[in-house]
Amino acid sequence: MRPLDPRLLRYAVSARWFLVSGAALGIATTGCILAFAWLITTCVTRAIEGSTLAELLPYLGSLAGVALLRAGLVYTQDLVAARGAAKVKSELRLRVLDAVHSMGPGFLAEHNSARVAILLGRGMDALDDYFSKYVPQLILTVIVTPIIVLSVLLSDWVSAVFILVTLPLIPIFMILIGWATQAVQRKQWTVLGDLSSGFVDTLGGLATLKIFGREHRQVKRMRSITTAYRLQTMKVLRMSFLSSFALELAASLSVALVAVSIGLRLVDGSLALTVGLFVLLLAPEAFLPLRQVGANFHAAAEGVAAAEDAFALLDSARTATRKDTADSGPVAPSSGVLSLEDVAVDYGSGPVAHPVTAEFLPGTVTVVAGPSGSGKSSLLGAILGFLAFSGTVRLGGQALDSTASERGWLAWTGQRPSLSVGTVAENVALGATDVNFGLVRRALDLAAAQDIDETTAVGVAGSGLSGGQAQRVAIARAIYRTLERGCSVLLLDEPTSALDHDTEARLLDGLVSVAASGVAVVLVSHRAAVLERADAVLTVSAREAVAA
Ligand code: ADP
Ligand code: MG
Numbered sequence: 312m313r314p315l316d317p318r319l320l321r322y323a324v325s326a327r328w329f330l331v332s333g334a335a336l337g338i339a340t341t342g343c344i345l346a347f348a349w350l351i352t353t354c355v356t357r358a359i360e361g362s363t364l365a366e367l368l369p370y371l372g373s374l375a376g377v378a379l380l381r382a383g384l385v386y387t388q389d390l391v392a393a394r395g396a397a398k399v400k401s402e403l404r405l406r407v408l409d410a411v412h413s414m415g416p417g418f419l420a421e422h423n424s425a426r427v428a429i430l431l432g433r434g435m436d437a438l439d440d441y442f443s444k445y446v447p448q449l450i451l452t453v454i455v456t457p458i459i460v461l462s463v464l465l466s467d468w469v470s471a472v473f474i475l476v477t478l479p480l481i482p483i484f485m486i487l488i489g490w491a492t493q494a495v496q497r498k499q500w501t502v503l504g505d506l507s508s509g510f511v512d513t514l515g516g517l518a519t520l521k522i523f524g525r526e527h528r529q530v531k532r533m534r535s536i537t538t539a540y541r542l543q544t545m546k547v548l549r550m551s552f553l554s555s556f557a558l559e560l561a562a563s564l565s566v567a568l569v570a571v572s573i574g575l576r577l578v579d580g581s582l583a584l585t586v587g588l589f590v591l592l593l594a595p596e597a598f599l600p601l602r603q604v605g606a607n608f609h610a611a612a613e614g615v616a617a618a619e620d621a622f623a624l625l626d627s628a629r630t631a632t633r634k635d636t637a638d639s640g641p642v643a644p645s646s647g648v649l650s651l652e653d654v655a656v657d658y659g660s661g662p663v664a665h666p667v668t669a670e671f672l673p674g675t676v677t678v679v680a681g682p683s684g685s686g687k688s689s690l691l692g693a694i695l696g697f698l699a700f701s702g703t704v705r706l707g708g709q710a711l712d713s714t715a716s717e718r719g720w721l722a723w724t725g726q727r728p729s730l731s732v733g734t735v736a737e738n739v740a741l742g743a744t745d746v747n748f749g750l751v752r753r754a755l756d757l758a759a760a761q762d763i764d765e766t767t768a769v770g771v772a773g774s775g776l777s778g779g780q781a782q783r784v785a786i787a788r789a790i791y792r793t794l795e796r797g798c799s800v801l802l803l804d805e806p807t808s809a810l811d812h813d814t815e816a817r818l819l820d821g822l823v824s825v826a827a828s829g830v831a832v833v834l835v836s837h838r839a840a841v842l843e844r845a846d847a848v849l850t851v852s853a854r855e856a857v858a859a
Contacts, residue, residue: 329395434617647707
């Protein structure tokens with residue numbers, strides 16, 4: 312772990328003012344420390360020389376003032392640090408979210424979404440300790456320690472030599488312990504990811520597991536993952552306590568050395584009490600910030616491990632976007648004919664289907680047909696910009712190679728309805744603040760959902776609706792978007808798979824009338840009733856099938 316990761320500063324713009332104000336507060340704190348030591352020394356030596364309380368009163372008053380000022384500075388430091396940490400965290404979190412957004416669902420399908428969720432939630436929260444404790448201490452160390460060592464040097468060079476010789480022990484210990492900790496901390500972070508994704512998987516598949524009577528096997532699996540996490544956490548804690556002990560010991564011994572040398576020289580009279588006391592009061596202050604950096608180092612390490620994952624994600628988003636912006640044209644078109652030229656999706660083991668060349672004309676219904684697994688959904692994924700693909704997708708004659716660019720001109724419903732908690736109307740309008748209820752009703756009617764009341768409540772994962780109802784609500788959502796934004800393309804992946812013949816026929820009527828308003832409607836289906844209503848049929852064939 313590097314002492315201060317420059318990437319954190321690059322990504323977290325708000326970290327800069329936070330560093331500057333931390334430095335200003337550090338300088339003020341150093342002034343307080345020096346004033347405090349000098350005032351105490353003066354009071355003690357004058358009291359020994361026989362000054363009266365009245366004569367000492369101004370010094371005692373200033374002492375109280377300086378103590379109050381230091382308390383105020385510590386308070387302000389904490390406040391600035393907490394605010395700064397909150398800002399940096401939210402900035403980084405937003406950037407990671409943006410990156411995930413720009414890479415799209417294709418990225419989430421390839422990566423473990425539970426890990427991304429942990430990174431955005433707990434991972435970013437772990438940066439609190441980094442920014443609110445570790446970094447401020449680091450700044451204090453850089454400012455306070457050199458000034459104090461210099462003050463000691465000017466007062467008593469022998470003590471300064473002791474401090475200068477022993478001071479590097481602390482960073483050396485820290486580096487040694489840091490090397491040992493880094494691997495352990497990284498491992499803990501990985502195990503936490505395993506734990507979360509294992510838990511999400513188990514929860515998601517619980518119904519299936521129960522039906523097949525296999526739920527007990529998961530208990531064993533969960534137990535082994537949680538045990539791994541517990542052991543890893545204990546390792547981290549052991550490291551952390553051990554390192555605190557080592558740092559405290561090194562600092563205490565160093566201060567003791569200074570104290571012994573001052574004591575001996577005070578006894579043989581070669582050192583004045585004023586100087587000796589002043590230096591003795593300052594010596595622990597030279598070690599204090601460094602010691603605290605060490606102590607906060609461990610608290611910060613989890614955040615750093617999380618930050619590294621966040622940077623990796625941001626970097627991959629940047630390279631993806633850079634590649635895309637180089638390819639895409641100057642102005643994104645928003646209407647016209649959608650055409651494909653040799654489009655093929657590759658998940659890493661060669662293109663899934665035979666490359667597709669086709670045109671989807673406004674005002675027509677095109678059916679994309681082909682056996683299950685032939686690559687129909689993947690083709691839609693390419694058009695949607697969810698998946699990387701070879702070949703060219705054009706709208707109005709202009710290439711849209713960018714997987715990251717916005718597709719404001721299309722509306723889509725996937726094979727799964729993906730409804731969210733709320734009413735049917737909220738689902739159809741997809742969280743719009745000003746819902747057009749007339750349009751919601753029209754979209755539901757066009758989606759053959761005349762029987763569904765728009766005020767019906769939808770629960771988690773579409774509960775409260777039947778499979779066929781949920782499917783039609785999802786289609787109504789795409790139709791609502793098409794009508795509201797004037798989308799030129801409507802893509803529906805197997806829209807009638809959960810519908811009976813009558814409902815299917817009504818839905819097709821609705822879709823034909825949407826097409827009649829000038830929209831290119833593209834349906835993935837292999838049902839005879841759908842193929843019958845098609846103006847054009849595009850057959851997708853799997854690569855293996857072509858080769859065979
Ligand atoms: P269809 O919609 O025609 O049934 P898909 O487009 O969903 O077919 O899938 C086409 C092929 O691509 C299948 O062989 C499937 O196994 C594969 N495939 C789909 N999604 C992924 C993925 N995320 N990673 C790897 N292979 C995938
Ligand atoms: Mg499919």
